[in-house]
Amino acid sequence: MTRGDKSAYTDKQKRQAEHIEQSERKEGRSKKDAERIAWATVNKHDGGGKRSGSGRAHHASHHR
Template identity: 55%
Template sequence: MPRGSKAKYTAEQKRKAAHIEAGYEDKGVPKDEAEARAWATVNKQSGGGEKAGGSGQRTPAAEKRAARHSSAERAAASRKGHARNSKASLDTQTKDSLLKEARVKNIRGRSTMSKQELIDALRKAG
C-alpha cells in the first residue's frame, strides 16, 4: 500500500488513480503494486495532492507577461544601452549567443572560431 494520506488529493485525482489501478489489475499486476503505480502516475502528472491557492502550479498569464518584460529589461540593461552589434554589446555576449548571431548571418567557419574571432566576423558582417 502506498504511504501517506490521500486526503489532500482532489476527487479527479482519486478517480484517475482508481482507473489506472484497475487497468494495472486487469493486466495481472498485484493489487498493492497496481495501487502504488497508479498513485505514482497521478503524482507524476499533477505534482501530488491539492496545492495551496487552489490551481496547483499554474502561473497566471499576467504574471508570466510581467516576468518576460522584466527579463527583457534586465537584458537591455546588461548591454548598457549599446546597440546590439556594437563593440561593447558583442564583448558582453556569451560565445553561444555570438554563435547564434553568426548562424543567422550565415558566417562561414563559425563553429571553429574563438569568441574574439566571432566578434570580429560579426563586426565585418555588419
C-alpha cells in the same frame, strides 16, 4: 500529510488513481503494485495533492 494519506488529493485525482489501478490489475499486477503505480502516475502528472492551476509549471527553458 502522512505517508499513505490520500486526503489532500482532489476527487478527480482519486478517480484517476482508481481507474489506473483497475487497468493495472487487468494487466495482472498485484493490488499493492497496481495501487503504487496508480498514485505514482497521478503524482507525476499533477505533482501530488491539491493544487491550484493545472499541475506543474512548464518553463520554455526546459524544452529544447
